[in-house]
Amino acid sequence: MQNRNLTSRVFPRVLLLGLCFSPFVVSAKTIMIVGDSLSAGYGIQPQQGWVHLLQKRLEQQYPKQHKVVNASVSGETTSGALARLPKLLQTHRPDVVVIELGGNDGLRGQPPQMIQKNLANLIQHSQKAKAKVVIFGMKMPPNYGSAYSKAFENNYKVVSQQYKVKLLPFFMEGIAGNKQLMQKDLIHPNAKAQPILLNNAYPYIKGAL
Structure with missing residues (x-):
């Protein structure tokens, strides 16, 4: 009887320890955003940026x-x-x-072939590190001319197809050209635009998890 009581007390504790140290415990997945000022939160408070809002939404839907x-x-x-x-x-x-890059290259008039090569290398490095990749497409202002703009925009489609990664065609969809959603420089989205950026990005990021 005494041994039976001892077993009844010890076994649950052993079981609990086994669960705590089980190899099946899932660790948090890391999402890394590699971007420019659109993701760095230029001109707004850090907690207003779409990346911060992404962390909040993920925490609400999938705690920890x-x-x-x-x-x-x-x-x-x-x-x-x-x-x-x-x-x-x-x-x-x-x-x-998540690769959100190329806009500054385009604004500086860098050759589209060079931008495409760099985007491809960014994807390759990430995939070699066993990471899934999501790439955000960008567009050039009309004054850059149709030939350059088409070549620039096509870069994202080419690399996404070549390396089989998810492509958000235009990260600034619903924001670009809307002065109410842009800062005074008409280049950077303001705080009001951040939830829209998140909504644009979220389905693609969620699909990669």
Whole structure:
């Protein structure tokens, strides 16, 4: 009888310990955003930015299952991000990499072929690190001419098809050209635009999880 009572007290504790250290416990997935000022939250408070809103939405829908790392830098180019990416991948070991880049390259008139090559390399590095990739497309203002704009926009379609990654065709959909949603420079979205950016991005990010 005494042994039976001892077993009844000890067994639940052993079972609990086994559950705590079970190899089937799921760790949080890391989503890393590699972008420019659109994701860095230029001109707005950090908590207003779409990346912060993404973390909040994920936490509400899937508590403690996701971690968002914002590796975005205002003014970033595809070349600059390519130089930073290996260290970022090593440090954060993301499950998903979101590439929101190319806009600054285009505004500086960089050759579309160079932009495409850099985007391809960013994807390749991420995939070699076992991360799923989502890429956000951008568009150029009309004054850059139709030939350059078409070549620029086509870059995103080409690399997404070549490397079989999810493509959001135009990250600024519903925002670009709307002065009420833009800052005074008419380049950067304001705080009101951030929930729209999140709604544009969320289905593609969720689909990669």
